[in-house]
Amino acid sequence: MVYFKYGKAFHDLRIQHGFSLSAFEELGIAKSTLSNFENGKSMLSFDRLDFALQKMNVSPLDYSLMINNGEQDSYISIFDEIEQAYYQRDIKHLQEIYQENRSGSKEQKLVAYSAKGLYQYLLSQEIDELEDYIKGIQFWGLFELSILANIGDKLNDTLIDNVLEDFLYNKSYYENVLYYRVLIYRFLYKVILNYVDTGKKENAQEILEISKQFFMPGDVMSRVIINYAQSFYCYYYIDEKKGKNQLQDTLRFLKKIGAIDFRNTLKMQYDKRITKKNRSE
Template sequence: MVYFKYGKAFHDLRIQHGFSLSAFEELGIAKSTLSNFENGKSMLSFDRLDSALQKMNVSPLDYSIMINNGEQESYISIFDEIEHAYYQREIKRLKEIYQENQMGTNEQKLVAYSAKGLYQHLLPEEIDEIEDYLKGIQFWGLFELSILANIGDKVNENLIDNILEDLFYNKSYYENDLYYRVLIYRFLYKVILNCIDSGRKEKAQEVLDISKQFFMPGDVMSRVIINYAESFFVYYYVDKQKGKRQLQDTLKFLKKIGAEDFRKTLKMQYDKRIIREKPNER
């Protein structure tokens, strides 16, 4: 019954909005098909699910919250705290979040791993748990995307490829929400850096190309991190001096606009990868 939570959430929303099973036949969804979906016997194709949710005027966030039994809002606040602690380099707080959640429910364990993965290598068995969970995702809500943004780059390459294919194939659905896009871009940024670090030039270029197709007007900070990742690509594969100059320009820009916490986080990646010519450079 792997599809049960998706079908149950849809059923609850359908009843809440006063739609009958037959109301979706005009979308090509037969009553029997919808009934099987709601009872956890099968999964609707993503495009049909998208159309059905639009018909009920239900947003991705609404459906995402219903999937997680309304608990997602509390988890999102924890993910916000994880993000804050990461940018502030509050390793102690990240460790506390890990310890507070590591012995809890499956969802709490995933929260724990999301915190731990930002300051320490995850154990093989922890990565296995993450992979098992991500393999079963049919709908990427805020909870799932938050996990992806923090530690999605830790899973095996084949799973990452499948996730990228899923997100890109359904990008028209996810790109309409700024919060969704921000989380997706954090995942893409880390994947690009991993590809560069492991010498997979073609794959890094492929993910860069995918990233640029998600951009929407106003995605300033997302553009900054993808541009930053591309500058590393230039440094390693095109022109070291040009790439280094682009990286330094980004850091200077962030300092100029007062985005110091964000700048420090990106600078860690610079210090990890770039050999500086002068100790006081930048």
């Protein structure tokens, strides 16, 4: 029963907060419907699940933790290590995380692939495992979004479209949590660069337009990363000189505000696509 973990987590939260099955009928969720969901026989529509969680004053993070049996804290810690190692270009540590998790549970393997995908190509078998997992996701919590932020650009185009459709359909849900938005931006950034690299101009333009729909007033660094991706798009498809100037302006801005590790990571992308190209000409 693929829906069991989602229903069980909801059941545990409902009991914990003292709500009966009938308490959600005012939201249009019949007792039988909720019972089937909690017993893993069916899945609630996302909007109804969102309303039900709001009624209990349960945040997306709380529900995400329950889905992962409270183990998400340890995974978040590992993803923080992966992110730090990536920005510091500590390939050795990324390799260590991969080796430590590659032979573990399904979740550990996905953590391993998240680390490996940042310094080396994934094997086709590893990508297949990633895609099979993504296809089964009914609720995007921090664990799932962290995987997507690291290696979501390795998915096939159809699956990327499905993920984006889910995000847009339930946009109000994801945009209310800053960390969720940050992870989504990281995913979008990598997908845009991948499409630019592979000459898929229309796909890259579409993702750029989608990315703007998730911006919130305080998302400064997220705007920086998306604008950086847009500058690469400009460089390759609109105006090479203008795009290059925009990229350099971003790097200077990050240096000025002291975001050195972040700047160095973006500079690596610049060197890979611009500096290397200029040297070969």
